[in-house]
Amino acid sequence: xxxxxxxxxxxxxxxxxxxxxxxxxxxxxxxxxxxxxxxxxxxxxxxxxxxxxxxxxxxxxxxxxxxxxxxxxxxxxxxxxxxxxxxxxxxxxxxxxxxxxxxxxxxxxxxxxxxxxxxxxxxxxxxxxxxxxxxxxxxxxxxxxxxxxxxxxxxxxxxxxxxxxxxxxxxxxxxxxxxxxxxxxxxxxxxxxxxxxxxxxxxxxxxxxxxxxxxxxxxxxxxxxxxxxxxxxxxxxxxxxxxxxxxxxxx
Amino acid sequence: xxxxxxxxxxxxxxxxxxxxxxxxxxxxxxxxxxxxxxxxxxxxxxxxxxxxxxxxxxxxxxxxxxxxxxxxxxxxxxxxxxxxxxxxxxxxxxxxxxxxxxxxxxxxxxxxxxxxxxxxxxxxxxxxxxxxxxxxxxxxxxxxxxxxxxxxxxxxxxxxxxxxxxxxxxxxxxxxxxxxxxxxxxxxxxxxxxxxxxxxxxxxxxxxxxxxxxxxxxxxxxxxxxxxxxxxxxxxxxxxxxxxxxxxxxxxxxxxxxxxxxxxxxxxxxxxxxxxx
Numbered sequence: 193x194x195x196x197x198x199x200x201x202x203x204x205x206x207x208x209x210x211x212x213x214x215x216x217x218x219x220x221x222x223x224x225x226x227x228x229x230x231x232x233x234x235x236x237x238x239x240x241x242x243x244x245x246x247x248x249x250x251x252x253x254x255x256x257x258x259x260x261x262x263x264x265x266x267x268x269x270x271x272x273x274x275x276x277x278x279x280x281x282x283x284x285x286x287x288x289x290x291x292x293x294x295x296x297x298x299x300x301x302x303x304x305x306x307x308x309x310x311x312x313x314x315x316x317x318x319x320x321x322x323x324x325x326x327x328x329x330x331x332x333x334x335x336x337x338x339x340x341x342x343x344x345x346x347x348x349x350x351x352x353x354x355x356x357x358x359x360x361x362x363x364x365x366x367x368x369x370x371x372x373x374x375x376x377x378x379x380x381x382x383x384x385x386x387x388x389x390x391x392x393x394x395x396x397x398x399x400x401x402x403x404x405x406x407x408x409x410x411x412x413x414x415x416x417x418x419x420x421x422x423x424x425x426x427x428x429x430x431x432x433x434x435x436x437x438x439x440x441x442x443x
Numbered sequence: 444x445x446x447x448x449x450x451x452x453x454x455x456x457x458x459x460x461x462x463x464x465x466x467x468x469x470x471x472x473x474x475x476x477x478x479x480x481x482x483x484x485x486x487x488x489x490x491x492x493x494x495x496x497x498x499x500x501x502x503x504x505x506x507x508x509x510x511x512x513x514x515x516x517x518x519x520x521x522x523x524x525x526x527x528x529x530x531x532x533x534x535x536x537x538x539x540x541x542x543x544x545x546x547x548x549x550x551x552x553x554x555x556x557x558x559x560x561x562x563x564x565x566x567x568x569x570x571x572x573x574x575x576x577x578x579x580x581x582x583x584x585x586x587x588x589x590x591x592x593x594x595x596x597x598x599x600x601x602x603x604x605x606x607x608x609x610x611x612x613x614x615x616x617x618x619x620x621x622x623x624x625x626x627x628x629x630x631x632x633x634x635x636x637x638x639x640x641x642x643x644x645x646x647x648x649x650x651x652x653x654x655x656x657x658x659x660x661x662x663x664x665x666x667x668x669x670x671x672x673x674x675x676x677x678x679x680x681x682x683x684x685x686x687x688x689x690x691x692x693x694x695x696x697x698x699x700x701x702x703x704x705x706x707x708x709x710x711x712x713x714x715x716x717x718x719x720x
Binding site for chain 2: 250252272275276277278279280281282283285287289290291292293302303306307348351352355
């Protein structure tokens with residue numbers, strides 16, 4: 193019998209999660225536990241359910257059965273508790289989703305000032321600090337459309353960080369970027385991982401996954417097919433399907 | 444030539460040399476045709492004696508113009524009031540229709556379909572003839588303004604809804620993922636962006652409201668049209684007065700449309716069209 197300390201409580205835990213889109217069973221009995229400070233990468237072919245899985249964690253996708261727990265609390269289904277929980281989970285999207293009608297700086301301060309009631313001046317100072325940190329401090333007063341994709345995505349990461357999240361979800365954060373901009377975004381993410389942020393990352397960047405993750409989840413057809421250390425997964429995967437997938441992406 | 448790309452630029456490719464020649468030829472032919480048409484109309488008027496001085500000389504008097512301008516002011520006041528009410532009603536109906544709860548949604552749907560389906564004139568008769576019988580007495584101003592507003596509100600509600608639906612879903616998801624409530628998300632993120640899609644159709648609807656106010660004669664509200672009718676009787680000059688009044692209406696509505704173009708273009712400059720991925 194061991195005593196459970198606070199750090200033993202998983203940051204994110206999915207228990208037997210099922211989801212259907214009509215007749216399509218997109219998540220099949222998924223169970224997954226992410227420890228505090230752990231970086232988990234989810235990979236798999238398109239349509240494998242990896243994005244959906246990522247989006248269920250802050251309930252942007254609902255589930256049909258099963259349970260999702262975040263930092264010892266069950267994910268609420270609606271209302272103030274859900275909003276409160278979401279504010280603790282940062283999310284980064286494939287298409288950046290910066291608010292198109294406001295400056296980058298206003299993007300950064302909107303949620304802290306309106307949800308957390310942080311004073312405007314304080315929120316701005318913090319926003320500038322974060323924007324500097326991801327290298328887009330000089331873009332603060334432009335609207336998102338004036339920034340490059342890489343700059344927008346870095347600003348979007350900074351926007352999520354402004355809420356001081358306990359964990360970050362990345363849903364294919366570099367898939368919409370031109371190749372020369374992928375590196376700058378991955379660098380910011382690597383930095384975050386080093387600082388001990390709990391991260392769930394859906395990505396196709398295999399080198400990044402191998403370098404940064406603590407664990408690799410391979411999904412196919414709505415199920416977790418293989419869970420492995422990055423080293424083992426990329427050099428000698430246990431399952432046939434993972435091996436085939438790795439083969440196929442190596443051209 | 445405008446600075447930004449117009450819809451035409453986006454829809455059609457640049458014409459080649461042969462197309463340009465053909466366009467030039469058509470332009471010349473069309474201009475000649477138009478000239479002939481205008482000549483025929485003017486000649487017809489002249490033959491019928493419509494160009495005689497007595498039909499036009501009272502337009503040289505300031506009193507005539509002042510008489511018309513007070514009518515124009517009344518028209519603008521009624522149209523503007525109707526537009527504000529219509530926008531407010533339209534906004535409420537749109538919010539209703541976008542609710543998940545079926546009760547407000549069905550009420551909103553019914554209201555939208557009703558206001559879109561009933562002719563403005565019928566609503567005016569209702570306010571003019573039926574309401575007084577029920578003991579409700581409102582002035583002539585409201586008898587024209589309220590029906591015009593109600594009749595425009597459903598269309599405006601649908602325009603708002605189309606604008607809201609045109610805002611990429613990712614904007615909502617990003618706001619929700621930051622812990623913003625659905626209400627906050629709507630007012631701070633979605634609606635401000637929807638507005639820029641809506642403004643052109645909103646102003647188009649304003650033009651229709653303005654034209655609808657010409658029904659004011661039914662309730663004897665002294666708008667531009669009503670004043671024109673008075674001028675026609677007192678000077679026995681149907682064609683000239685109607686022509687002048689038509690030109691006034693066209694100028695106002697043209698100005699409104701120009702305003703709409705300019706606002707749309709300015710919004711597109713400050714906020715580039717959303718990238719839909």
